[in-house]
Ligand SMILES: Nc1ncnc2c1ncn2[C@@H]1O[C@H](COP(=O)(O)OP(=O)(O)O)[C@@H](O)[C@H]1O
């Protein structure tokens with residue numbers, strides 16, 4: 001079973017890369033390099049170390065922003081989910097944040113916080129926090145009433161109900177919110193580097209585009225996608241370790 | 254003097270007054286405009302199994318949850334072991350119709366969950382849970398998860414969880430309704446053995462007339478609109494004659510017919 005899913009993953013990767021290679025060879029556009037050209041560029045950047053220098057820069061706002069969003073997002077989400085009053089107060093803020101056209105907000109952020117790290121962290125947070133807050137709060141609100149009632153009948157205190165019922169029951173949805181939030185955070189980090197000041201991976205993308213070095217540009221884009229995928233897999237592993245059994249389906253199924 | 258069934262049952266209940274485990278006194282409960290219970294009074298003798306029998310919507314679950322302390326009544330009070338109920342307490346344990354197991358917890362943790370909430374140390378509560386897992390016939394499934402079990406086995410987990418906290422009143426809300434007929438009969442036998450062996454008071458909600466007559470020491474026949482106790486019946490089945498003979502005995506069939514006659518008007 002495990003081998004089979006791995007095989008499928010490899011197969012689908014081969015399919016995508018094959019299609020990329022063919023599309024690059026046709027070519028669909030003069031600005032679209034082949035898979036092999038892009039990988040060669042990636043290897044070159046890896047060996048001369050420039051990709052690591054770039055990531056050291058990009059990961060700063062990304063990790064800070066994602067960490068802040070995770071902690072505050074889950075905290076706010078639990079709070080909003082548990083109390084109808086706070087839902088009424090805060091929920092609209094996050095819904096607006098999620099719907100806001102970020103590109104339009106960037107000039108405002110730059111005006112207030114300058115072009116440094118702070119603005120970039122903000123962009124990452126604006127991208128990733130709302131979905132974490134909204135999925136956490138809706139998961140908390142949808143905790144099966146019968147489980148809470150069961151716990152109460154066996155003399156659970158409020159903190160037991162939160163820690164032993166609500167959080168484990170909500171964890172699959174919280175983690176899927178985290179996955180979406182982290183992906184959005186990656187987009188935010190690159191967006192910030194393209195729109196605020198060109199640094200890190202965003203700098204490689206915009207610089208190589210300006211000198212028409214398309215293989216390097218695609219190599220940078222590919223590397224950030226790869227990193228995002230690896231990170232999401234890591235998150236899934238964490239979830240399975242923390243909430244073993246939650247992937248085992250529900251009684252009501 | 255000739256007494257009707259109801260009167261003799263009433264006299265029986267009176268004579269047991271000194272040993273009433275749970276007493277429902279003038280309880281009413283409204284959900285908005287819906288009158289779920291209206292001025293209900295009912296006594297549950299200690300060490301016996303009393304069924305609450307009636308068509309759906311007549312307030313059986315509501316009454317059970319009020320006794321459990323999970324719902325507040327609008328008027329009236331519940332006395333358990335001489336003390337009024339103000340909320341859930343250690344003397345009552347609930348078995349839920351939908352099992353209410355934790356899907357992320359093993360059978361062991363589910364059964365021990367009541368003890369876990371009471372702060373009993375892990376080794377102690379697992380020893381106790383293991384005993385009850387064994388008693389309900391789930392030995393070997395300690396590490397299984399609820400989704401790996403059949404409906405009948407899930408309800409055994411729910412039953413073991415309620416038994417392990419050692420409450421002296423067990424509240425069972427249609428515990429066998431999600432279980433197939435064969436398993437259900439086996440469950441009924443197990444339940445009778447529990448009533449005989451564990452000096453506990455059982456309050457058992459069912460909508461099956463046969464099940465109520467077969468298992469109960471006392472049946473409270475509830476009728477809806479407005480919700481009320483229509484009749485108290487004490488089947489007094491002679492269990493010495495064996496399972497199959499009971500289900501064919503004239504007394505058994507008579508009581509089933511009599512209850513059906515009262516209920517049929519309320520069944521569309
Ligand atoms: N939470 C609730 N809100 C509104 N009405 C309810 C609620 N629970 C039960 N009722 C109503 O109260 C009546 C009794 O319900 P219930 O106690 O569940 O009956 P039973 O268990 O006998 O089927 C029904 O008419 C039902 O629709």
Ligand SMILES: [Mg+2]
Pocket residue numbers: 313314315
């Ligand atoms: Mg019911």
